[in-house]
Amino acid sequence: MSSAALPSKITDDSDTVLRDEVRTTGMVWLRELIRFERTRTRILSGLIQPVLFLVVMGYGMSGLVGTTAGFDFKKFMFPGIMAMSVVTTAIFSGMSIVWDREFGFLREMLVAPTSRASLALGKTAGGASVAAMQGTIMLVLAPLIGVHLTAVLVLEIIGLELLMAIAMTAFGVFVATHIERMEGFQVVMQMLLFPMIFLSGALFPLNKLPGWLSFLTHINPLTYAVAPLRQVVFATQHMPPAAQKRFPASVELFGHTLSIGIEIAIVVVFAGIFIALAIRGFSRTE
């Protein structure tokens, strides 16, 4: 065929391919950040729900639960609410693919001569960055709740939020690639997100739950993501032993108290699985 002889501009050596894929991931990541920065109202509305939980439930329950050695329920809830904010934003960001599909931009991405894995990774990295930022904004409420912050604690919080956000954004991407319509999005939020948050220990201690509920909390990846966040926050607060007993921060599994390292490792494993599923889901999307 005549046209086959025409010179081609394409270079396919593996070096440039890898560099191009990394550029692609970076670009998809950057788009998420630009969009986040441009939607200030979303940032604000993203704050309303956690604040509402913190204020309404925190104050409401504080009256019921009372103060143990100067430590009240609001302080217990605070790390959980931060986690809730991160997780909600993360899943939302991951699932924004549903919007991308609705408004056509997904097609622009999918037809590009690039690997789907790069796109999925960029989407995950972008959504996770946005979610971690949204969670970190919550720290402005810390003084109100009486939670003491140090520079090290803030760094620890950001690190743990990022890990949690990566796992949950990837989860969101994975779910979104299996949703064709906008209505499906609502269903997923109701059926997955809320139960996951309620059964993660974000809003109440998990130590006195009946067996079947306890089982659900232990298969919930979020449980292992919330606990380390609470542990690092609690470690910086003045907490008498009575309060530590009343408001446990770690996860108990088969009668053992998990160390923060194990909990983080479990989240890393979940993140790995979700990223793999997200890449697979994205690769199969058309």
Place this chain on the structure above:
Amino acid sequence: MVAGGGASVIEVRDLTRRFGEFTAVDRISFDVCEGEVFAFLGPNGAGKSTTINMLCTLARPTAGEVRVAGFDVAAQPKAVRRNIGLVFQEQTLDDRLTAQENLRFHAVLYRVPSGEVDERIARVLELVDLSDRRYDLVSEFSGGMARRLEIARALMHVPRVLFLDEPTIGLDPQTRALMWEDVLRLREESNVTVFLTTHYMDEAEYADRIAIIDRGKIVALDTPEALKAAVGADTVDLGTTDDVVAIAALERDGYRVEAVAGGARVFVENGENAVAALIETVGVPVLNVHVHQPTLDDVFLHYTGREIREAHAEVIPARMRAWAGRRH
């Protein structure tokens, strides 16, 4: 090799696409030359979108072979995509980003070397006359501007072929005309081959060659002029003070004439040029003259036996579209 003389940049052989029992595209073959504007004209559901999707590697052919820019669409889809620009029926811009950001995103995904990105952004925006909107959010763009930006974006990576699937759908007539100016100009300036689908007759007129597709088959393929000529001659209707005398005079001079309501209908090669001679021939005062040249509507009617429907967005069920899409 076909009219135009250039090398083929799209080669289609016995291309077929079936959805279950339904044959959407039925063994079609054609070539598109480098630098040509090639139109696929047909009513909704004729197989235009299915064909363009297969040419763009977005749908897998059931049978047959397609080479675009020298690459096989089934075997080397990524190579094909790097060499083509796509503008879809539906908008695929991110309206929360600026024009420049949309172009930059595209440039990275299509491997435009980083050093050339800024220069190309300036160039393609100039081509579609949007240079002054470079830093504006796409959400502030009109439908026509957004469509032009999509064309600019499709040109970012200097494709060999630009595919436009119903490019003017949903645009008002004035915007459509402007968009066509852009397409023809960029063909002049960048020598890109343009392959488009349309169900607007007047748009097909802009093309160098037209393939008329109906029920999955190409029923005619030629230049607009040749297609019209094939349908038949021009007609000149003459209303006179005495039609009987007029018809007799015309027949005497060897014209092909028939009587119609209100006068005589003469069949001639070139109606407009024949008018003066005809008026002289009839010998009686002429009251009115009407010259009719065959249109693409006549062409379509001639080849398909039906009039093309002026419908809006192509209604393909989502499920069928998903079916048509290919997986990577």
